[in-house]
Amino acid sequence: MKTFSKLFLFTGFILAWACSPEEDPIELAPEIHYYIPKISHTLQVAGFPQPERNITSEEGVALGKKLFFDPNLSSNGKVSCATCHSPELAFTDGINLADHGVSGKKLHRSAPAIFNLAWQSDGLFWDGGAHDLESLNFGPLTHSDEMDANLDEVVTYLENDNEYKQQFGLIFSEGRIESAQVTRAISQYLRTLISQDSKYDRWKGKEEGFTELELNGYQLYQKNCSSCHREGLFTDRSFHNNGLDSEYPNPPELEGLYQGRYRITSNPEDMGAYKTPTLRNIYLTAPYMHDGRFETLDEVLDHYQNGIQVNESLASQLTSGISLSQNEREALIAFLGSLTDSIFIKQHHHLTN
Structure with a gap:
């Protein structure tokens, strides 16, 4: 099997906690380190973590991509992985609670962005219910409200397709x-979805400048957002209760589904805690939060300024809210726009058409 020869670059690290407002964020920003993950079956290269099993290969990625966009894996032949994870929307679907699965019923959580997952080694799904991509993929593939696949029938379909049969062999x-x-191949494809070429990345690499508004927004981000949305991946890969509701589960009839991380750990401190989403490509991944309750970034900022609801497991640092003037809001949102990776979007949207 050939090694996967295409080179990727990624800022695979997380910076320190926020600077104070008086500090110059440009001067304090450490040297950026770009990694070239030359994928090998025998060598794990720093910057692109390879799992112990299911090592990524060129052929495996090609097969995984084909499966990702194949609606014939679903029970009605109409729903693929890409139905909820569209490349032009940074692999989300733009819907708060989608109903385009096989059953037509609304799902209970929004579709998260699925790029840079090679660095998400544990705790996938909004509540961390999957330990790795290989196990995660079985969820939407077999869920009755999503693809509703019968795995035996999927295997029969693949065995009867000469091209698939040759690729798997x-x-x-x-x-x-x-x-x-099937899920091993899809996982290989997902691990190559790497977003790392936004204006922010080029600014960090001293290839492009920021406007004054973006610079001000960056400093506001460092002060108010970076403790959870840490630079590099723009997530701490952890789980937090950010005061969305005063009681859990909400709605109460969905006990187990709307208890957040508690569903997995049974730790009372995890009640209402959900995975920190990445801020990368955030202009494209609305609506926001695990249930898509906020349609715009302004609504998100409204929540953090005056909408936080105190509950037993709320992170203490959130109870005071984040107060921003209108000018500061505009600056912060301008900075968030610099995290849009148009090259990544165009590359994958082009390749799927």
């Missing part, structure tokens, strides 16, 4: 197609 050594190979 080239990549996997079992001698026959197995359902586990």
